[in-house]
Amino acid sequence: MVLHQMACCANRKDPLKNYLKTKSHFVILRDGNILQLHPVSALLWASNGFNARSVAVEFAGNFPNTLGKWWQGDKYGKNHPTQAQFESGRYLVRYLMQTIKLTHVLAHRQSSGTRQNDPGPDIWVQVGQWAIDKLGLKDGGPGFKIGSGNPIPENWRTWKSPALTPELGQEPEDEFPEAEIAHDLAEWEADSWNEQEFGQRIAGALRSANVASPSFRDVGPLTNATVKTLRGPGFYMIKSQGKKPYIGQSTDLRNRLQQHLWCAEHLGVPSKNYRVFVAERPDIAKLGKKELQRQALRSVERRINATLVPTGLVANKRAELELEENAWN
Structure with missing residues (x-):
């Protein structure tokens, strides 16, 4: 599973129709809706050297780097990923683990030198690093990259966005996606x-x-x-x-x-x-x-x-x- 950010396109009038041209298996919208654009078995030119054995997942929006800078923010928007996107990303990880025996989660930057902030620290720590820490997935290890890519920065692994601390860091492992309200469920009376x-x-x-x-x-x-x-x-x-x-x-x-x-x-x-x-x-x-x-x-x-x-x-x-x-x- 390769995580991407679109670096644009936070909101589209008809997302399913407009995103059909996106070279990605899945798109996660701002409201948490997950669009599957292609079969997971399809070979897409989305993730450079990871293409042959990967599923590409795009998060809609243009997200900042660790310095709080956006790529052409005036042109493509200055967004932050939403809580719903994090939860849907985590759900999709679990779903792919069950359906295709997913074992690895990767960042697009690891395979492309032109994608330094792809998917960005927020998406990585809340979806990628979460999957590694909580579910045991692998990311190739420290320093892993291929081709012209760059390793995952160490500060991405421990990144704390001011807007997301401390609530997300204290979530239980088995949270209820999108609602965050499943804690030690009691029988309904x-x-x-x-x-x-x-x-x-x-x-x-x-x-x-x-x-x-x-x-x-x-x-x-x-x-x-x-x-x-x-x-x-x-x-x-x-x-x-x-x-x-x-x-x-x-x-x-x-x-x-x-x-x-x-x-x-x-x-x-x-x-x-x-x-x-x-x-x-x-x-x-x-x-x-x-x-x-x-x-x-x-x-x-x-x-x-x-x-x-x-x-x-x-x-x-x-x-x-x-x-x-x-x-x-």
């Missing part, structure tokens, strides 16, 4: 769930900051949530007994919950222990274009995160808020 009381605390915190609280309704365990009649954009809250909820947003609630369920099932997480609440937003659906819907949802999400993350009421990470703010600034 309906009579112990006091959603109303917790919802009142969240609503109170939001009101104190003059933020309109989404009106969440219970749609049942995660195993059942995706068969409910969910339409259009809105917010969702996922919670397990005794754990803080995670609040997210999507222009397609049903599809987003299906992604959570799919990830949980493929990683062996007992998704029945999670209960889902949704706040549908038909007013946002009336905006029509998906990008306008995303902007409206993110605007509310930023205010929610800014209010709730500091209180500790939710499992959302401060890093997510900071990365989102960086993206919008």
Whole structure:
């Protein structure tokens, strides 16, 4: 598995169509969606000397190096990788270990002298180095490179991005992708769930900051949530007994919950222990274009995160808020 950053193209109107010309087996979008563009058996001219026996994975965006410099940032954007991209990258590592017996994870810079910051320190430490430390994959060892490439810098292996410390470094090994809320799962007991009381605390915190609280309704365990009649954009809250909820947003609630369920099932997480609440937003659906819907949802999400993350009421990470703010600034 060879990790790449696009060094551009953080957002595309129709990513599946626009990225089809990308010479990569997989693309991981800013929202964590994983696009498979080619069969893993396809030979692609993506990774120089690694091409013959590798799977190329591109992360959408233009990311900085260890000096905080972007490659032609004024032209191609100044992005930071998102929490969702890290989690999806880790999921993809596990998936390929199961499906093709993946043993190595590499950086494109190791095979190309013109790709010094590919994929960059953030992607490497949170996906590549994580796979080495947690799952036992190999990267060729210190000093390994081929052709004109360069070894992985030592500071990439221990890199700490200010926006990601210390939360990511303290994640449990078996986190629930995209939600970060699976910690010592307890069996679900309906009579112990006091959603109303917790919802009142969240609503109170939001009101104190003059933020309109989404009106969440219970749609049942995660195993059942995706068969409910969910339409259009809105917010969702996922919670397990005794754990803080995670609040997210999507222009397609049903599809987003299906992604959570799919990830949980493929990683062996007992998704029945999670209960889902949704706040549908038909007013946002009336905006029509998906990008306008995303902007409206993110605007509310930023205010929610800014209010709730500091209180500790939710499992959302401060890093997510900071990365989102960086993206919008």
